[in-house]
Amino acid sequence: MINLRIDAQPADAVATPSENGQTDAILMTRSLNFWYGSAYVLENVNCDVRPREVTAIIGPSGCGKSTFLRCFNRMNELIPTARLEGSVVFRNRDIYDRAVDPVEVRRQVGMVFQKPNPFPKSIYENVAYGPRVNGYKGDMDEIVETSLKRAALWDEVKDDLKKSGLALSGGQQQRLCIARALAVQPDVLLMDEPCSALDPIATTRIEDLIRELREQLTIIIVTHNMQQAARISDRTAFFTVAESGAGVLVEVNDTQKLFTTPTDPRTEAYITGRFG
Amino acid sequence: MVSQWRDALNNVKSVPRAHPTADAAASEPAGLDFARSRRDSLRRKFVERSVHAVLFLCALISVLTTTGIVITLLGETIQFFGEVPIVDFLTGTRWTPLFASKSFGVLPLVNGTIVVALVAIVVAVPIGLLTAIFLSEFAPARLRSMVKPVLEVLAGIPTVVYGYFALQFVTPILRDIFPQTQIFNVASAGIVMGFMILPMMASISEDALRAVPRDLREGAFALGATRFEVVSRVVVPGALSGILAAVILSISRAIGETMIVAIAAGLQPQMGFDLLRSMETMTAYIVQVSLGDTPQGGIEFRTIFAVGTLLFVMTLVMNLLSDLLVRRYREAYE
Numbered sequence: 001m002i003n004l005r006i007d008a009q010p011a012d013a014v015a016t017p018s019e020n021g022q023t024d025a026i027l028m029t030r031s032l033n034f035w036y037g038s039a040y041v042l043e044n045v046n047c048d049v050r051p052r053e054v055t056a057i058i059g060p061s062g063c064g065k066s067t068f069l070r071c072f073n074r075m076n077e078l079i080p081t082a083r084l085e086g087s088v089v090f091r092n093r094d095i096y097d098r099a100v101d102p103v104e105v106r107r108q109v110g111m112v113f114q115k116p117n118p119f120p121k122s123i124y125e126n127v128a129y130g131p132r133v134n135g136y137k138g139d140m141d142e143i144v145e146t147s148l149k150r151a152a153l154w155d156e157v158k159d160d161l162k163k164s165g166l167a168l169s170g171g172q173q174q175r176l177c178i179a180r181a182l183a184v185q186p187d188v189l190l191m192d193e194p195c196s197a198l199d200p201i202a203t204t205r206i207e208d209l210i211r212e213l214r215e216q217l218t219i220i221i222v223t224h225n226m227q228q229a230a231r232i233s234d235r236t237a238f239f240t241v242a243e244s245g246a247g248v249l250v251e252v253n254d255t256q257k258l259f260t261t262p263t264d265p266r267t268e269a270y271i272t273g274r275f276g
Numbered sequence: 277m278v279s280q281w282r283d284a285l286n287n288v289k290s291v292p293r294a295h296p297t298a299d300a301a302a303s304e305p306a307g308l309d310f311a312r313s314r315r316d317s318l319r320r321k322f323v324e325r326s327v328h329a330v331l332f333l334c335a336l337i338s339v340l341t342t343t344g345i346v347i348t349l350l351g352e353t354i355q356f357f358g359e360v361p362i363v364d365f366l367t368g369t370r371w372t373p374l375f376a377s378k379s380f381g382v383l384p385l386v387n388g389t390i391v392v393a394l395v396a397i398v399v400a401v402p403i404g405l406l407t408a409i410f411l412s413e414f415a416p417a418r419l420r421s422m423v424k425p426v427l428e429v430l431a432g433i434p435t436v437v438y439g440y441f442a443l444q445f446v447t448p449i450l451r452d453i454f455p456q457t458q459i460f461n462v463a464s465a466g467i468v469m470g471f472m473i474l475p476m477m478a479s480i481s482e483d484a485l486r487a488v489p490r491d492l493r494e495g496a497f498a499l500g501a502t503r504f505e506v507v508s509r510v511v512v513p514g515a516l517s518g519i520l521a522a523v524i525l526s527i528s529r530a531i532g533e534t535m536i537v538a539i540a541a542g543l544q545p546q547m548g549f550d551l552l553r554s555m556e557t558m559t560a561y562i563v564q565v566s567l568g569d570t571p572q573g574g575i576e577f578r579t580i581f582a583v584g585t586l587l588f589v590m591t592l593v594m595n596l597l598s599d600l601l602v603r604r605y606r607e608a609y610e
Binding site for chain 2: 073075078080103104106107110111113115117118119120121129130132133134177180181184
């Protein structure tokens with residue numbers, strides 16, 4: 001429908017096989033280093049994200065989880081002092097290449113934030129915003145309905161789509177934000193602690209939704225809740241703070257393996273609750 | 277002094293202690309403090325009450341002043357309306373109280389006031405709003421820190437200077453472009469008044485824009501919106517009530533502005549919208565009569581109170597309206 005895909009051009013030196021010999025990763029970071037001004041935030045992160053899986057990012061506070069997530073849609077650039085080295089490869093193309101427009105990246109890599117942030121507009125307009133700014137000319141009603149259905153919100157709001165998005169409950173607002181992100185039909189959905197501001201029931205609904213969405217798109221979710229990571233993710237990446245003060249990727253593995261047989265003692269210490 | 281302390285010490289020592297030796301050192305200063313605090317507490321209470329009273333008096337002064345102004349205005353205005361029917365005043369289109377054939381229709385003055393204010397708003401609102409958007413959304417921090425002080429300087433220029441700027445600088449330019457322009461004209465006064473209001477418009481709008489949460493901007497950016505789309509479809513709509521409040525305050529300021537119009541817009545009360553002609557505003561009329569040789573106590577002199585009351589009501593309504601909008605805009609994201 002919205003046909004604004006980045007052309008899949010093979011990039012040089014990025015098709016390095018991941019640790020188990022697969023090159024099917026939809027997103028890869030290579031030698032990713034990140035700074036805010038003089039603060040070193042991420043140190044040499046090499047991480048692969050497989051398509052149609054849920055990848056959870058866990059780690060103690062201040063280990064750069066959210067910063068890492070925001071590298072995937074170039075959201076960090078909105079902060080003037082941010083600086084990035086290395087590459088983030090999306091479908092074999094470095095999204096930090098000079099020729100790539102960050103706006104194009106964000107159309108394919110959607111994002112849901114920690115605190116629900118619906119626009120102070122109607123439910124309908126919230127969902128229609130993305131397609132509108134992306135120049136969608138088709139049937140807006142249809143895309144709004146489909147997106148709200150995919151976000152499991154349609155039945156609750158179908159009778160008053162004109163109501164303000166802010167009038168919804170916190171959990172509904174977060175599902176509205178998911179619907180809003182889905183309306184642009186991204187391939188990847190980044191979620192930055194999407195349940196941390198929600199009650200347990202709303203959290204369960206979002207988790208169910210994440211499991212359903214996994215069939216259709218790639219999800220990367222930052223969470224401070226290890227149980228949540230264990231419940232919903234296929235793979236988990238564990239970050240911690242290195243001696244340099246920057247966040248480092250300790251290991252990334254199938255969620256079950258990471259939680260049952262971690263290879264790194266730091267991972268074990270974290271998941272057994274000895275620090276963080 | 278000393279005896280007071282001794283008494284206090286004795287009082288303290290007479291209280292049985294569990295550990296007399298350990299307490300001996302500690303209890304003496306404690307006893308002294310206790311004795312002092314009783315005296316101090318009286319003094320503190322006195323100081324507290326005096327401060328309270330002084331602050332209250334200061335607050336009272338402004339309330340009394342306002343009340344005094346309203347009473348003076350109303351008293352004279354009621355007398356005025358004893359002689360001139362209020363309907364004639366509000367609907368008449370001829371304003372000649374200082375001439376032999378007197379006519380008290382205030383509409384020409386209202387017309388002049390509104391036309392000048394409109395010109396000012398047409399200048400101040402777009403430029404002010406765009407300045408605010410630039411400062412809040414686009415300008416790098418360093419440039420912002422340079423532009424803001426300049427705006428504040430603009431806000432600090434005395435209005436009489438603006439008045440002469442209009443008369444000596446803007447009017448000649450207008451006369452070069454449109455030769456039929458009168459020396460005193462509405463366009464010149466209105467344009468310069470617009471520049472006078474500009475800093476206020478820009479500053480209040482910028483506050484409103486900055487009050488739009490960062491979350492909302494990020495949400496829009498994450499959907500693939502460009503900076504312009506974020507500003508035009510999320511930030512400005514989100515700040516709309518604050519911006520409207522800024523517009524209304526600007527109008528209110530333009531209506532009440534006196535020096536610029538008294539100097540540059542002339543003293544001819546007339547109806548119409550010809551910007552190149554002279555018109556008299558309500559404020560300029562009040563200046564004209566207050567400073568002229570109009571004898572006090574007559575109906576001619578009382579006109580300025582009637583005009584003043586009308587002006588007061590107009591700006592009051594504007595300010596209440598903006599208050600209402602600001603309150604709405606505070607609730608916008610909660």
